[in-house]
Amino acid sequence: MHTILFTGHRLDADDRAVARFPRAMEPAAHDAILQGVEAIVREHGAAQGIAAGASGGDILFHEVCAELGVPSRVYLPLSVRAFVRVSVAPAGEAWVRRFEAVAARVPVIVEPRTRPRPASAQVTPWEISNRRLLAHATEDGTGHATVLALWNHEPGDGRGGTGDLVAQAHARGIEVRVLDTRTIFDL
Numbered sequence: 001m002h003t004i005l006f007t008g009h010r011l012d013a014d015d016r017a018v019a020r021f022p023r024a025m026e027p028a029a030h031d032a033i034l035q036g037v038e039a040i041v042r043e044h045g046a047a048q049g050i051a052a053g054a055s056g057g058d059i060l061f062h063e064v065c066a067e068l069g070v071p072s073r074v075y076l077p078l079s080v081r082a083f084v085r086v087s088v089a090p091a092g093e094a095w096v097r098r099f100e101a102v103a104a105r106v107p108v109i110v111e112p113r114t115r116p117r118p119a120s121a122q123v124t125p126w127e128i129s130n131r132r133l134l135a136h137a138t139e140d141g142t143g144h145a146t147v148l149a150l151w152n153h154e155p156g157d158g159r160g161g162t163g164d165l166v167a168q169a170h171a172r173g174i175e176v177r178v179l180d181t182r183t184i185f186d187l
Contacts, residue, residue, distance in 0.1 A: 001144070002044035004037060004070070005137035007130075007165045008057025008150030009181060011091045020152055021056050025185040029057060029150060032179040033064045036148045040177070041070065044146070050075060050136055052129065053083065053099050053108070055091035057150040062102040074108040075136065077129035126160025134168055142174045152181040 008029075009021040021029065041047050049065040049072035051058045058074075065072040076083045080103070088099045111132050112125070137145040147169040151162045169176050 001140070002040065002047040003137045003140070003145045004040050004047050004049045005133055005145060005147045005165075005169075006033070006049060006051035006058065006061040006149075007133075007147060007162045008033075008061070008179070009152070009162060010054045010058075010087065011056035011095065013090060019185070020154075020181060021150070022185065025181075026060070028184050029179075029181075030060050030064065032184045033057070033060050033148070033150060034067070036177060036179055037061075037064055037068060037070060040146050040148065041068070044144075048072065050133060052076060052087070052133075053102060054087040055095040055099070059088075059095065059098050059102060060150075061148075062106060063098070066102075066105060072106050074103060074106055075129065075133055076108065076110045077125035077132075078112060079110060080108065124160045127164060128160075130160055130165040130168060133165065134172065134174070138172070138174065142172055146175045146177060148177050148179065150179045150181060150184075153178070 011023060012019055012021050047070050049061060049070050051061050053059060053074040053076060062072050084096060084099060088095050149162055149166050156163050166176055
């Protein structure tokens with residue numbers, strides 16, 4: 001079975017200085033993700049999806065997988081409660097309800113950092129999560145995985161974002177397909 005590893009931008013905060021994923025672009029993001037997943041399934045056959053569960057791209061991906069009958073799993077680098085507080089709730093209560101609906105329908109795997117790291121080697125939970133997602137996606141080999149990224153090709157707001165996961169995937173020889181938000185959203 002082919003694994004689709006989704007990564008992508010969270011929904012923009014209303015006060016974000018430079019738009020990446022404005023609220024008004026949700027329908028366009030949904031359609032782009034739908035077309036991306038459909039194309040991968042057409043080319044590779046039976047597929048499963050994995051992603052985190054942040055507001056914006058991640059939740060849309062899990063919703064699209066449900067629409068298409070593609071099983072998916074949510075992987076979180078923090079407890080559900082902490083993850084929702086940091087990565088879902090800032091987008092509003094409607095996104096929290098959508099996360100809860102996804103979490104009620106698909107497996108949610110929590111993989112927190114298991115041991116502290118020395119200050120000189122600090123790695124964010126998001127960087128660790130990206131590594132683990134890539135490891136899960138390639139359990140059957142790199143030829144059985146595709147990274148689908150809703151991304152603007154820009155560095156993220158911090159370490160461990162979409163650009164980091166895409167770079168790691170390229171370095172490992174994993175197929176990467178970018179849904180370019182600059183053109184999808186006309187930014």
